[in-house]
Amino acid sequence: AQSVTQLDSQVPVFEEAPVELRCNYSSSVSVYLFWYVQYPNQGLQLLLKYLSGSTLVESINGFEAEFNKSQTSFHLRKPSVHISDTAEYFCARPRGQAGTALIFGKGTTLSVSS
Amino acid sequence: EAQVTQNPRYLITVTGKKLTVTCSQNMNHEYMSWYRQDPGLGLRQIYYSMNVEVTDKGDVPEGYKVSRKEKRNFPLILESPSPNQTSLYFCASTSTERALGYEQYFGPGTRLTVT
Numbered sequence: 001a002q003s004v005t006q007l008d009s010q011v012p013v014f015e016e017a018p019v020e021l022r023c024n025y026s027s028s029v030s031v032y033l034f035w036y037v038q039y040p041n042q043g044l045q046l047l048l049k050y051l052s053g054s055t056l057v058e059s060i061n062g063f064e065a066e067f068n069k070s071q072t073s074f075h076l077r078k079p080s081v082h083i084s085d086t087a088e089y090f091c092a093r094p095r096g097q098a099g100t101a102l103i104f105g106k107g108t109t110l111s112v113s114s
Numbered sequence: 115e116a117q118v119t120q121n122p123r124y125l126i127t128v129t130g131k132k133l134t135v136t137c138s139q140n141m142n143h144e145y146m147s148w149y150r151q152d153p154g155l156g157l158r159q160i161y162y163s164m165n166v167e168v169t170d171k172g173d174v175p176e177g178y179k180v181s182r183k184e185k186r187n188f189p190l191i192l193e194s195p196s197p198n199q200t201s202l203y204f205c206a207s208t209s210t211e212r213a214l215g216y217e218q219y220f221g222p223g224t225r226l227t228v229t
Binding site: 006009032034036042043044045046049090095100101102104105106107 | 145147149154155156157158159162164170172204206208217218220221222223
């Protein structure tokens with residue numbers, strides 16, 4: 001069965017430090033991958049996505065993720081975090097070919113403190 | 115503005131009292147889904163629909179019903195809610211265009227508490 005595994009449930013960091021949130025996926029012929037962010041008391045927002053082409057994808061607020069086929073990973077990184085990045089982050093992929101659902105990882109809570 | 119709306123946003127109810135959470139999207143999407151979010155478990159799909167009158171079970175369908183009589187609406191029905199259905203619920207809709215990779219657009223969530 002297809003799966004997504006987020007390796008860290010909580011990641012505490014200080015402001016302006018770099019951060020990496022790890023995500024591994026089960027291998028498949030074609031893979032679409034997403035990172036969603038959920039700020040406190042809000043719904044999910046798409047942060048970035050990998051569909052094809054360049055393996056490095058970026059978001060508008062400084063996050064980036066690299067699709068690594070050999071390691072079946074899609075880790076999310078930011079070189080310098082802000083307090084406002086405090087949120088829960090979910091890695092996700094479509095289920096099978098039909099795209100009728102997303103399979104989510106269990107989430108990583110990023111806590112940024114000063 | 116393209117959006118998915120859910121109502122109510124917050125609901126406290128008692129065990130066994132039937133309730134419906136509504137979901138509506140204005141993007142003409144064929145696919146719609148319901149998820150529940152629980153701490154440490156991430157989001158899990160309850161039901162999905164590929165079009166009007168076409169629905170199927172997700173990963174955790176027990177205790178829930180859905181219907182899809184109109185393309186824009188996908189209500190979630192709990193006929194006899196129990197405390198283990200206390201959760202945060204999200205409705206989502208999906209574009210079928212391959213280029214968009216089937217990403218899903220999420221509603222704002224409904225926080226349900228069953229006492």
